[in-house]
Amino acid sequence: MKAKKILASVLAGLMLLATAGCNNNGGGSTASGSTASGGSSKGVIEVSIPSYKTGENVGAVFFEPQVERFNEKYEGQYKINLETVPQDGFGDRLKQLAQQNKLPVLVQGGDLDWILNVVIPNGLAWDMTDWLEESGLLERAVQDSVDYNKDKGDGKIYTIPKMTVRPTGFYYNTAMWNPEEDLSSLTMDELVTLLGDQKIAFSTAENGWVSALFLTAFIANQEGGVELLQAGADEKITDFSDPIFVNAVASLQQLLQNNAASNSIGAAYADAANAFMSGQAAVIANGPWMSSEFNESNSANWSNGFDGANVKASLFPGNVGIENNRAFGEWWISASASEEEIELAKAFLEFISNPEELEAYLLAEGGDAPNIEYSEDFKEKQAETQVLADLAADTTEETVYVPCILDVIPNSVANTEFGKLLPSLANGTYTPEEFCDWMTQKSVEASAE
Amino acid sequence: MKAPKSSPRVKASKMERANYKWIYLFLLPTVLIFLMFYFVPIIQVFLTSFTKWDGFNAPEFNGLTNYINMFTNSGFTYALKNLFYWCLVGMFLHVGFGVLTAFVLYQKPRGWKFTRMVFMIPNVISAAAWAMIYRFFFSDDMGILNSFIRLIDPNFHVQWFYTSPWAFWAVTFTWLFYAVIVTLLVLGDLMNIPQELNEAAKIDGASGWQLVRHIQLPLCRSAIGTSVICTLTSRISMYEQISLTTQGGPGDDTMSLSILLVKGITDYRYGYANAIGVLMFVIGLIILGIVNKAFRMDVSDY
Numbered sequence: 001m002k003a004k005k006i007l008a009s010v011l012a013g014l015m016l017l018a019t020a021g022c023n024n025n026g027g028g029s030t031a032s033g034s035t036a037s038g039g040s041s042k043g044v045i046e047v048s049i050p051s052y053k054t055g056e057n058v059g060a061v062f063f064e065p066q067v068e069r070f071n072e073k074y075e076g077q078y079k080i081n082l083e084t085v086p087q088d089g090f091g092d093r094l095k096q097l098a099q100q101n102k103l104p105v106l107v108q109g110g111d112l113d114w115i116l117n118v119v120i121p122n123g124l125a126w127d128m129t130d131w132l133e134e135s136g137l138l139e140r141a142v143q144d145s146v147d148y149n150k151d152k153g154d155g156k157i158y159t160i161p162k163m164t165v166r167p168t169g170f171y172y173n174t175a176m177w178n179p180e181e182d183l184s185s186l187t188m189d190e191l192v193t194l195l196g197d198q199k200i201a202f203s204t205a206e207n208g209w210v211s212a213l214f215l216t217a218f219i220a221n222q223e224g225g226v227e228l229l230q231a232g233a234d235e236k237i238t239d240f241s242d243p244i245f246v247n248a249v250a251s252l253q254q255l256l257q258n259n260a261a262s263n264s265i266g267a268a269y270a271d272a273a274n275a276f277m278s279g280q281a282a283v284i285a286n287g288p289w290m291s292s293e294f295n296e297s298n299s300a301n302w303s304n305g306f307d308g309a310n311v312k313a314s315l316f317p318g319n320v321g322i323e324n325n326r327a328f329g330e331w332w333i334s335a336s337a338s339e340e341e342i343e344l345a346k347a348f349l350e351f352i353s354n355p356e357e358l359e360a361y362l363l364a365e366g367g368d369a370p371n372i373e374y375s376e377d378f379k380e381k382q383a384e385t386q387v388l389a390d391l392a393a394d395t396t397e398e399t400v401y402v403p404c405i406l407d408v409i410p411n412s413v414a415n416t417e418f419g420k421l422l423p424s425l426a427n428g429t430y431t432p433e434e435f436c437d438w439m440t441q442k443s444v445e446a447s448a449e
Numbered sequence: 450m451k452a453p454k455s456s457p458r459v460k461a462s463k464m465e466r467a468n469y470k471w472i473y474l475f476l477l478p479t480v481l482i483f484l485m486f487y488f489v490p491i492i493q494v495f496l497t498s499f500t501k502w503d504g505f506n507a508p509e510f511n512g513l514t515n516y517i518n519m520f521t522n523s524g525f526t527y528a529l530k531n532l533f534y535w536c537l538v539g540m541f542l543h544v545g546f547g548v549l550t551a552f553v554l555y556q557k558p559r560g561w562k563f564t565r566m567v568f569m570i571p572n573v574i575s576a577a578a579w580a581m582i583y584r585f586f587f588s589d590d591m592g593i594l595n596s597f598i599r600l601i602d603p604n605f606h607v608q609w610f611y612t613s614p615w616a617f618w619a620v621t622f623t624w625l626f627y628a629v630i631v632t633l634l635v636l637g638d639l640m641n642i643p644q645e646l647n648e649a650a651k652i653d654g655a656s657g658w659q660l661v662r663h664i665q666l667p668l669c670r671s672a673i674g675t676s677v678i679c680t681l682t683s684r685i686s687m688y689e690q691i692s693l694t695t696q697g698g699p700g701d702d703t704m705s706l707s708i709l710l711v712k713g714i715t716d717y718r719y720g721y722a723n724a725i726g727v728l729m730f731v732i733g734l735i736i737l738g739i740v741n742k743a744f745r746m747d748v749s750d751y
Contacts, residue, residue, distance in 0.1 A: 449501060
């Protein structure tokens, strides 16, 4: 009987302990927090940072070796370990860590509203203004990004400003369509005429990314359109009744009805890319990061005789490059990091911002670093990749940068509402006016206090 | 005169009383888990539904604003209407199909165990995976359905997920026939019916249909009621099947409360999202009450 009682007590105790265990955070985290297990042993400052640019993610191809290069350069002094977090849940992961006061030392991104409404007002980010000015990094930074940081940070800089611009344009398969004109110097109407009945790989599911890029180009090519989009970077657009929007949506509708590849309705981005790389469409709009898809090393993704060597790239007519320069940079430092962790973070940010690393980044993912002097070696290598050379040739002082429409409207409208109605726009169920009314209504609802 | 109590309270024996402390001790973890992971969040959701809250900064009381925003949202009426229709479809077609399958399997036809196992397989595939499978199934370009129809009518083109009114039914098909839980619950009750009852009815001359109608179906009442509750509450919380196919479109044709809730979170309107959560909770309780009453779930058959 006594043994039975003891056994029952032990079992009940174990169950209670297990319950308590569910709530236990494990204890051993450091002040900086986290997954970011900051600490030093034998003089090495070692931290772990969560990143989505790991494993199979397309960004890992460049980022993981870059971290390795950093670790090699600072061997015995600093070490960064990467913790894999899927890209889809990365923003939520950061928010969870922030709520637990366990932000990593180096924080990669976070969405705009969160940084504006949570990170800066709550002092979660380390003020890097003085350091940036002393280190000379500001000289390499894109001025619009520096200004934006200061505007939103009350004169202080909390994220390392962008060092590169990666204007988004479009790619075309010269085996199917090979115009002789300089496409970026045309108008959108001229481009549409030139396209004839060539097919465009649109995506209309998810957030309708490819369609959004064309819509942005149509808006930017109208008088006042550039200013409208640029203003949206500071205050999100909730009124789409302006004729600029209506006309742009009408042009997009025509394109969807006349030039969309057969799988465009309901196509996610991957479906659109597949349509382009299988010769079902002659044109696709996307950022310079897509350039690696046209390398011979990725030929496994090609079909129906598609050859990446035939692909050329261009910015949109009107010299429009879709890129939001009035934006925060990719990295910031947690305000709760220790002195030595901040030293590591500064070393890392200086490392990835040095000209050699920036050039390596541009070769891997495309774009332009407007404030660095390119090496001859870089220029030669860039010229070897057709699409990067095309985009570099189009990116001049005349280039007009505008943010993508999805970046200047409320999140839920950008993530779902816009893409959700594209099929109805394509099949004519909605007129351009009705589409714009819908966007206005949903944007107003999403912004309701 | 006081009415006599139907079930007089029986005094617990000394041994039973001695066991109370063990009963409470073993119940304690469950109670703690319930309080920590269910009760406290529910209270938090309820309280913050009356606030303006971005999920991080301190909530600010804003009265009924979130509820007013919810009731005046253009997608809200669609969400409620869809919930109503999905509940009807769930209750009659989904549960009906599950019950029918259970009665067929109860007859133990040749290969019934194999059929039961095969029927179980879709249940181990997640709702998200089914949604993706159905996206391909209903695709106009390369979907099986349209490819088959085009064998008869080569010019046939319908974007099932992106055209009214088909989108509603396309979403419905992603869950309609996966009723194995219903089947297992009802089959379990059918198996538990004492053979004497069936035999007595047969001796009294009951036909096969009469046996089902007057003996077996009534004795499965509790399992069918449970199935209806499971089905209807699943319709309230249904998210993946919509999010991964139509996202509530075209227009708001397939909008649901859960999609509205997630959109609120996307826009950092946690207070508003929680107001929707409260409504979902209340609808769930109402459904629970109605089904409990309708199926007399608290009355034992044996």
